[in-house]
Amino acid sequence: MNKLLDETLSIKIAEQINSRPSTPFDNAYKAALSTKGARYIQGFLAFAGKPYRPIEHSWIELDDASDVRIIDPTLPYLNKNPQEIWYFAAHSLTFKKLKAIIEESKEDYPEDDPLPIYGDPPYEYYGDVMLGGQDYLAAYQAAEAKCKEINELNPESN
Numbered sequence: 001m002n003k004l005l006d007e008t009l010s011i012k013i014a015e016q017i018n019s020r021p022s023t024p025f026d027n028a029y030k031a032a033l034s035t036k037g038a039r040y041i042q043g044f045l046a047f048a049g050k051p052y053r054p055i056e057h058s059w060i061e062l063d064d065a066s067d068v069r070i071i072d073p074t075l076p077y078l079n080k081n082p083q084e085i086w087y088f089a090a091h092s093l094t095f096k097k098l099k100a101i102i103e104e105s106k107e108d109y110p111e112d113d114p115l116p117i118y119g120d121p122p123y124e125y126y127g128d129v130m131l132g133g134q135d136y137l138a139a140y141q142a143a144e145a146k147c148k149e150i151n152e153l154n155p156e157s158n
Contacts, residue, residue, distance in 0.1 A: 003061070003068045007082045010075040021077035025115035028058035029102070031073040032095050038062055038071070040098045042116050043090040044143035047080050048150045054143035058116065059087065086146050090132060090139035091117065 013019075017030040025042070032040040039061045044054035059072040070087055072078075078085065093101070098117075105114035118132045132140075 003070055003087065005075075005082055005085065005087070006062075006069040006071055007075065009069065010072045013071055014073040014076050017073060019073040019076070021074070024072075024074040025058045027073040028060055029098070029115060031060045031071060032098060035060060035062065035071065038095060040093045040095070041070075041087075041089045041091065042118075043139045044088045045078075046086040046088065046143040046146035046150065047078075047084055049080075052151055053147055054088070054140055056116070057087075061089075061092070084150075086143070086150075088139040088143040088146070090136040093117065 013031050013035060014027070017027065017034055019027040019030070028040055028042075032038045040058065041061050042056075042058045045057045046054055057072075057074070059070055059074070062069045062071060072087075075082065101117055102114045105112070105117075118136070
């Protein structure tokens with residue numbers, strides 16, 4: 001199944017929810033709230049140039065007949081060519097599951113931000129941080145390999 005970034009819908013939803021830069025988890029949560037059939041996704045982005053490593057990020061996905069569309073409500077703030085951004089999913093939640101986790105987190109830990117959501121322990125290391133399960137580690141490693149590949153192939157964009 002192909003996953004295609006829907007630039008037009010990403011920008012439209014970003015405008016509808018008043019997305020903000022540097023808040024991809026909140027932006028994706030708001031997008032999931034306002035988009036029927038959306039799945040909330042956490043993972044990593046890879047692209048050429050700084051910071052030369054994967055970026056932890058969140059977006060939503062919509063299933064179509066043969067494709068999955070990636071809707072990124074933070075896309076307008078990434079300042080990257082959308083055709084040169086690669087998405088690596090680590091964690092996927094239905095709207096119902098997402099809402100239940102957020103409500104439980106707010107009740108159990110009212111002083112903490114409920115996003116991002118890392119699933120159940122045990123957690124693995126990725127990068128310099130210990131968060132997420134084996135799926136996070138696999139997504140991070142795939143994004144890291146892509147970052148190395150595209151930054152070695154495109155030294156002029158570094």
